[in-house]
Amino acid sequence: MQDFEGRVAVITGAASGIGRGLARHAAAEGMKLVLADVDDAALAATGAELEEAGARVVTAHTDVTDPAALEALAELAEREGGIHLLCNNAGVLVGGAGWETSAADWEWQLGVNLFGVIHGLRVFVPRLLAAGEPAHIVNTASIGGLTTGPFLTPYLVSKHAVVALSECTYLELQATGAPVGLSVLCPAEVRTGIMDSNRVRPAGLPRAQARAGAAEAFERGLGDAVEKGMEPGEVARQVFDAVRADRFWVLTHEGSRAGVEARMRGILEGSNPAFSIAVDRDAG
Ligand SMILES: NC(=O)c1ccc[n+]([C@@H]2O[C@H](COP(=O)([O-])OP(=O)(O)OC[C@H]3O[C@@H](n4cnc5c(N)ncnc54)[C@H](O)[C@@H]3O)[C@@H](O)[C@H]2O)c1
Numbered sequence: 001m002q003d004f005e006g007r008v009a010v011i012t013g014a015a016s017g018i019g020r021g022l023a024r025h026a027a028a029e030g031m032k033l034v035l036a037d038v039d040d041a042a043l044a045a046t047g048a049e050l051e052e053a054g055a056r057v058v059t060a061h062t063d064v065t066d067p068a069a070l071e072a073l074a075e076l077a078e079r080e081g082g083i084h085l086l087c088n089n090a091g092v093l094v095g096g097a098g099w100e101t102s103a104a105d106w107e108w109q110l111g112v113n114l115f116g117v118i119h120g121l122r123v124f125v126p127r128l129l130a131a132g133e134p135a136h137i138v139n140t141a142s143i144g145g146l147t148t149g150p151f152l153t154p155y156l157v158s159k160h161a162v163v164a165l166s167e168c169t170y171l172e173l174q175a176t177g178a179p180v181g182l183s184v185l186c187p188a189e190v191r192t193g194i195m196d197s198n199r200v201r202p203a204g205l206p207r208a209q210a211r212a213g214a215a216e217a218f219e220r221g222l223g224d225a226v227e228k229g230m231e232p233g234e235v236a237r238q239v240f241d242a243v244r245a246d247r248f249w250v251l252t253h254e255g256s257r258a259g260v261e262a263r264m265r266g267i268l269e270g271s272n273p274a275f276s277i278a279v280d281r282d283a284g
Contacts, residue, residue: 008034008083009086010036010073010074011035012037013037013064013091014033014036014089015035015042016046017191019087021231021236022232022239023050025239033050033056033057037062058080060072065112074127082133084134086137088138090116092112092200095151095215097215114158121165124137136246137183138250139162139184142186142187145159147263149275150214151214167184181246182248183243183247183250186250187251188256191226191228230253238250
């Protein structure tokens with residue numbers, strides 16, 4: 001996809017962080033924006049900021065775990081003039097070992113991070129194929145979808161699944177011959193609100209218990225790295241470059257490639273798992 005001016009971008013998780021960075025970049029490219037999130041106040045603020053900057057913006061409270069809400073979002077986008085760029089980006093993170101994580105927190109993270117993308121594809125791809133126009137999908141995974149480490153287990157499981165989902169869907173789209181591209185975004189640390197996902201924890205979902213020891217220390221280290229991470233605007237710039245070039249893999253942090261290589265080498269050499277998730281301290 002080469003032409004963005006006047007086309008419609010649909011972005012989930014658009015009220016903060018990477019989603020807001022994508023929205024700002026899309027607006028600067030002259031795109032119309034359909035912005036979705038569950039955080040109504042932050043969504044309204046993002047919408048107002050971009051409208052003031054001259055963009056055409058509609059916002060919609062949309063929980064990506066709800067297929068009916070995504071259907072409504074797709075209809076809204078079609079009323080705005082079609083769907084040309086779809087960013088399945090919403091995500092949440094709760095740290096901890098897999099066996100310490102409550103069933104509800106497993107379901108929340110898989111619900112938003114994985115089923116949010118699954119439903120986004122199920123709802124939007126048939127509409128993109130029917131429209132027959134050039135379009136592109138960006139699924140936000142993580143470098144943690146290509147690497148492994150302790151104390152982020154449900155999150156990393158969801159991101160590995162988003163990478164596999166994206167690769168399979170790319171091949172399926174190729175098989176249709178439709179002009180619909182797909183990229184998978186795999187950033188390392190980006191300076192966003194992801195470590196404070198509890199602010200959008202669904203009502204009635206009990207808060208995770210405070211963790212002690214190694215899990216707590218790991219989470220603190222990750223929080224520091226996210227705080228010093230890449231700016232969302234730089235992530236968005238790299239995403240739009242990839243969309244223009246029809247490039248599938250978007251690995252935003254040069255320093256994170258070593259972790260992917262080490263894991264792949266370990267698999268092929270038959271060595272047991274080692275901590276391969278990279279903390280890229282040169283990201284800023
Ligand atoms: N920040 C990082 O270091 C990093 C690294 C790799 C991948 N990611 C991924 O980037 C994506 C964006 O996260 P971010 O880092 O910008 O964090 P963020 O918390 O700043 O933004 C995430 C947005 O998703 C929204 N959201 C949460 N649950 C939702 C739901 N059910 N429906 C709709 N919207 C929902 C939140 O309200 C928030 O606005 C996520 O998928 C995250 O996993 C982030």
